[in-house]
Amino acid sequence: MPKTPLFSPKDFYFCWLTNLIAMTKTMAKKETKEKYGKETYLKWYELMFLIRKFEEKAGALYIQQKIRGFCHLYIGQEAIVAGCEAVLTPEDKMITTYRDHAHPIGRGMHPKFIMAELFGKITGCSKGKGGSMHMFSKEFNFFGGHGIVGAHIPLGAGIAFADKYNGNKAVTLCFMGDGAVRQGAFHEALNMAMTWKLPVIFIIENNQYAMGTSVERTSNVTDLYKLGLAYDMPSFPVDGMKCEAVANAVEEAAARGRKGEGPTLLEIRTYRYKGHSMSDPAKYRTKEELKCYQEQDPINDVLAKIKDKKYASEKEIEAIEEKVKAMVEEAVQFAEQSPFPTIDELYKDVYSQPDYPYIMD
Amino acid sequence: MRVIQFREALREALNEEMRADKSVFLMGEEVAEYNGAYKVSQGMLEEFGEERVIDTPIAELGFAGIGVGAAMNGLRPIIEFMTFNFSLVAIDQVINSAAKVHSMSGGQFNCPIVFRGPTASAGQLGAQHSQAFENWFANTPGLKVVVPSTPYDAKGLLKASIRDNDPVIFMESEQMYGDKGEVPEGEYIIPIGVADIKRKGKDVTIVTFGKIVHVVLAACVELEKEGISVEVIDLRTVRPIDYDAIFESVKKTNRLVVVEEAWPLASISGEITYKVQKEAFDYLDAPVARVTSRDVPLPYAMNLINEALPNIERITKAVKGVLYK
Secondary structure (H helix, E strand, O other): OOOOOOOOHHHHHHHHHHHHHHHHHHOOOOOOOOOOOHHHHHHHHHHHHHHHHHHHHHHHHHHOOOOOOOOOOOOOOHHHHHHHHOOOOOOOEEEEOOOOOHHHHHHOOOHHHHHHHHOOOOOOOOOOOOOOOOOOEOOOOEEEEOOOOOOHHHHHHHHHHHHHHOOOOOOEEEEEEHHHHHOHHHHHHHHHHHHOOOOEEEEEEEOOEEOOEEHHHOOOOOOOOHHHHOOOOOEEEEEOOOHHHHHHHHHHHHHHHHOOOOOEEEEEEOOOOOOOOOOOOOOOOOHHHHHHHHOOOHHHHHHHHHHHOOOOOHHHHHHHHHHHHHHHHHHHHHHHHOOOOOHHHHHOOOOOOOOOOOOOO | OOEEEHHHHHHHHHHHHHHHOOOEEEEEOOOOOOOOOOOOOOOHHHHHOOOOEEEOOOOHHHHHHHHHHHHHOOOEEEEEOOOHHHHHHHHHHHHHHHOOHHHHOOOOOOOOOEEEEEOOOOOOOOHHHOOOOHHHHHOOOOOEEEOOOOHHHHHHHHHHHHHOOOOEEEEEOOOOOOOEEEOOOOOOOOOOOOOEEEEOOOOEEEEEOOOHHHHHHHHHHHHHHOOOOEEEEEOOEEEOOOHHHHHHHHHHHOOEEEEOOOOOOOOHHHHHHHHHHHHOHHHOOOOOEEEOOOOOOOOOOHHHHHHHOOOHHHHHHHHHHHOOO
16 A cells, blocks of 8 residues: 555546546537436435435444444435436336445335335345345335446346347346456446346446546556447446536436337546545645545535525435434344344255255255 | 158258247358358258347357347357357356356346257367366266257257256267257157166266267177177256256165266265265275266377277276275
């Protein structure tokens, strides 16, 4: 670990500004001011505030050892899930990494099923068999949190393959971190998805650190969207601190997918406020760098717009916040009160075959 | 009865299942336009079209994972590895994805996929093309592992594997594709997990599977000349293993030799030996013997290969050993 950061906060800030300018040029010119109305902004605020409060609670419960194992929080990245959900249909599919608490909430799952999973309870969305890294919901078309970096990217292409094969109009959103793009699985999946025009959107949630290793330290190619250009794939950088930018980019990508034009690669630039996991004090970055991003906080951004446009009164905003806090409280109570799986669950759900002859000694 | 090649039996299974169920498709290197590296899928592109018989780039990790994702989303993929020697770059998708999604999702998603292709050695192909990985896959809960030895078994078991709702590893042999055997007209299924007695006998039981069944049967002919009667159990499936068939035979013969092409450490033969000493200890009149590949990478030179692989001489010696002859 270098004692001084490779880049000063100032460098990052300038890097960010440069990126924003590049994005403005790259993305189709869109009048975003009027595109999303009151309803969308209030939904965004509620969803992002819910994700933030849920994750803060999960972090606190992890410290209390109510939640064990590895636990990766989404704090700072909320605009990505929120932006995506504004333009998706329930039939669309999602698959992601182990940083997977927010995506099923975005899909519409009550957070109590995620909290129960974090507690290892039978009422959890994976029956207490998955844990923090393996949330799943067939009902909400959430194909899981996966624990091997990059390995789920071909799965995302495969989910899309099945929809294309069956003539469905659904698209698959395949999320990954910036670390995953250095894996072979990423490149193989991109190549085949583009060759076969699969309706998949590859979304790099570039929070700039693969665990503790910054993007700059892993390759000469640091504009990650450019990796898609090698496969002739439409590929764009997106401002991940702005719901509108995410929604616009995903909407265009989804339209391409639904029209049979194939995949898109989006590098959505974001920042995680917490460490890689609960056990990471994040000493590889400076406080100034963190502060720089917190000043562009996506939830504050949406809230400022709501206030600016008078979409809600202070009282109405407070009501949303109280509703969210009650949901998180309900989630914790539900998780606390739910039972652990019974021991006979050990031999269930390993095989679809109900009478599989396990070796029992 | 009609006699056809091993590859033709496999092709019949593929064709019948693809005709019956549109969710079944075949994907792999050279399966379509080239008609299969070993001509298993000959003519299938013409019948089913490029949507269902799909050539891939050389990217096993990628297309194995695409298969898993497609299986999670309702299809029944058959993923062909040109050989299981090439599956190691994709083994993460088999072990960490295919074998785990049902369990990790609390039973919400299943993975009805078949990974198939030849396993083990096939002549003087060198160390990297000559490995038997049946025990590697058999170690993993969530998978089923099928290793047929005859055209008849291959067809019935491949049909069962395609219809199975769990991921199945289906392991063939380059050296068996041209083998001919009796296969009846029409459809039939052989259930996964049921062993078959390939030869009846009373003095010694040999448990084996896959291509090595034929080496064992050849050894039995030699042993018969010396008045030794061997019962040969072909496991056909190494996960799950039909232990009852083994115990039943050992209780009759009281002597057991296990023969396989994998290396000795953590092999199927080690597992069977453990189970037999535990469940049939009082029936054994001699310690269990085994014949595996020698504990070395397979070299190129023919004389070294002959020494390294299970062969008639080593098998007959092991059988005589458990008879104290």
